[in-house]
Amino acid sequence: MSDDxxxxxxxxxxxxxxxxxxVAEKTIEKGLLIVHTGPGKGKSTAAWGLMLRxxxxxxxVGVVQFIKGAWDTGEKHAIKAFGDQIDWHTLxxxxxxxxxxxxxxLAAAKHAWAEAERLMADTxxxxxxxxxxxxxxxYDYLDLDAVVAAFRARRxxxxxxxxxxxxxxxxxxxxxxxxxxxxxxxHFAAGVKAQEGIEF
Amino acid sequence: MSDDxxxxxxxxxxxxxxxxxxVAEKTIEKGLLIVHTGPGKGKSTAAWGLMLRxxxxxxxVGVVQFIKGAWDTGEKHAIKAFGDQIDWHTLxxxxxxxxxxxxxxLAAAKHAWAEAERLMADTxxxxxxxxxxxxxxxYDYLDLDAVVAAFRARRxxxxxxxxxxxxxxxxxxxxxxxxxxxxxxxHFAAGVKAQEGIEF
Numbered sequence: 178m179s180d181d182x183x184x185x186x187x188x189x190x191x192x193x194x195x196x197x198x199x200v201a202e203k204t205i206e207k208g209l210l211i212v213h214t215g216p217g218k219g220k221s222t223a224a225w226g227l228m229l230r231x232x233x234x235x236x237x238v239g240v241v242q243f244i245k246g247a248w249d250t251g252e253k254h255a256i257k258a259f260g261d262q263i264d265w266h267t268l269x270x271x272x273x274x275x276x277x278x279x280x281x282x283l284a285a286a287k288h289a290w291a292e293a294e295r296l297m298a299d300t301x302x303x304x305x306x307x308x309x310x311x312x313x314x315x316y317d318y319l320d321l322d323a324v325v326a327a328f329r330a331r332r333x334x335x336x337x338x339x340x341x342x343x344x345x346x347x348x349x350x351x352x353x354x355x356x357x358x359x360x361x362x363x364h365f366a367a368g369v370k371a372q373e374g375i376e377f
Numbered sequence: 378m379s380d381d382x383x384x385x386x387x388x389x390x391x392x393x394x395x396x397x398x399x400v401a402e403k404t405i406e407k408g409l410l411i412v413h414t415g416p417g418k419g420k421s422t423a424a425w426g427l428m429l430r431x432x433x434x435x436x437x438v439g440v441v442q443f444i445k446g447a448w449d450t451g452e453k454h455a456i457k458a459f460g461d462q463i464d465w466h467t468l469x470x471x472x473x474x475x476x477x478x479x480x481x482x483l484a485a486a487k488h489a490w491a492e493a494e495r496l497m498a499d500t501x502x503x504x505x506x507x508x509x510x511x512x513x514x515x516y517d518y519l520d521l522d523a524v525v526a527a528f529r530a531r532r533x534x535x536x537x538x539x540x541x542x543x544x545x546x547x548x549x550x551x552x553x554x555x556x557x558x559x560x561x562x563x564h565f566a567a568g569v570k571a572q573e574g575i576e577f
Contacts, residue, residue, distance in 0.1 A: 181479075182478075182479060182480065185477070185478075185479045186477045186478065189473055189474045189476075189477040190474075190477055192473075192474040193474040193475065193477070196472075196474055200570075200571075202568065203565055203568050203569060203570040203571070204568065204570060205567070205568050205569045205570060206569070206570060206572055207569055209564055209569070209572075209575060211575075212561075213419065214561075215559070217556040217557065218423075218554060218556050219413065219419055219423035219426075219556050219558070221426070222423040222426035222427055222430070223418075223419035223422040223423035223426055224426065225425070225426035225429050225430065226419075226421070226422035226423055226424065226425035226426035226428075226429070226452070227422055227575065228426075228429075229425050229426070229428075229429050229451070229452055229455045229456075230422070230425065230450065230451035230452050230455065230574060230575070230577070231451060231574045231575070232451070232455045232458075233450070233451030233452055233453065233454030233455030233456075234451045234454065234573060234574040235454075236574055250430065250433070251429070251430035251431060251432070251433030251434045252426070252429055252430050252433055253433065254433030254434065254435075255429045255430065255432045255433030255459075256429075256433075258432075258458040258459060259455075259458060272396075273389055273392075274389045274390075274392040274393040274396055275393065276389075277385070277386045277389040277390055277393070278382075278385075278386065279381075279382060279385045280382065303574065304574070304575075336574070336575055349561065349562065352562060353562070353564040353567065353569065354418060354562060354563055354564050355560075355561035355562040356417040356418050356419050356558050356559065356560060356561065357417065357558075357559040357560075357561050358419070358556050358557075358558060358559075359415070359556065359557040359558075359559055360555075360556060360557075361412075361414075361549065361555035361556065361557050362549065362552060362553070362554060362555040363554055364409055364553040364554050365403055367405070367553065368402065368403050368404065368405050369403060369405045369406070369407055369409070369553065370400075370403040370404060370405060370406060371400075371403070372406055372409075373434060374430060374431045374434040374436055374503065374504070374536075375409060375411075375427065375430070375431070375504075375536055377430070
């Protein structure tokens with residue numbers, strides 16, 4: 178072994194000891210409240226990645242989409258491969274500027290939240306994804322305190338993922354894991370359109 | 378219709394006009410070079426979400442994992458549902474502090490990059506995911522200029538996703554879409570361990 182190789186090995190042995198000690202300190206297992214927020218891409222997409230991982234573990238997964246309506250998306254085609262391992266509900270009516278009808282948006286949000294509560298109560302489900310719930314909370318279509326209280330009262334082994342920009346501080350406070358997706362560079366700025374297979 | 382409803386509708390009609398004009402401006406279709414970087418969670422997970430979307434569109438997807446080794450992950454179980462729509466190669470040997478062997482890490486990175494080049498040249502594949510490639514670039518296991526040149530020379534309809542912390546500036550410069558995952562709150566800090574079905 179050369180001197181350089183020996184130095185590398187020694188440095189990495191020390192680093193491994195630190196890493197191992199850090200891992201050993203973490204012993205708690207619990208259902209996580211996970212929030213994907215921020216202006217960048219990847220909030221819903223990372224939720225679908227978590228869904229795929231959970232499906233691979235044989236879990237049942239519940240999904241409620243609060244804003245997106247009856248759009249044709251790649252993910253909705255893909256999940257057919259998993260049959261009744263997924264309980265998927267697209268209950269949005271589109272963005273506020275699409276519906277142009279506040280009463281209808283409000284009713285859709287309340288209906289979607291009722292479905293979310295049903296999924297969270299279903300003990301066969303280990304992961305519930307509430308896509309764009311943050312948008313419904315931002316427009317005050319739902320009572321923030323009631324939503325956060327329901328999350329805090331979740332079963333110990335239930336994981337919940339909430340997506341959408343502008344997550345409310347009370348939700349962040351209640352969450353275990355919060356990731357902010359920041360936009361460093363976006364192809365829309367270069368005139369590139371939203372493309373099938375990538376954006377939807 | 379009440380005054381409040383009428384005001385809402387008028388405001389949303391204006392907003393829709395702005396949105397529609399913005400969408401209409403974007404006409405280019407192209408294979409995107411997408412980078413998921415930053416210290417937060419969701420870099421690889423969002424790549425799996427993109428993979429799921431692409432699979433739902435009937436695309437073939439190629440995956441090379443540059444760092445992760447022969448770990449048991451939920452995503453690897455899940456993809457069995459898609460048969461040969463996925464060409465998946467886990468070619469890492471683990472983190473540098475696991476292998477403790479620089480020569481072995483370097484050889485693994487070169488082997489993984491050769492596989493990546495093969496997948497990018499396969500015209501049946503529309504999306505190639507190079508998981509943790511940024512780590513291999515950061516340690517100079519691969520020649521950055523050669524990697525970026527290969528990306529710039531990609532087929533017009535090939536989408537590439539690169540994940541990992543500390544994306545190199547030259548890669549960001551060449552990319553169409555760069556998202557920085559920021560860590561707002563992490564459950565490890567509260568002593569919660571990495572859990573099956575969520576983290577792997």
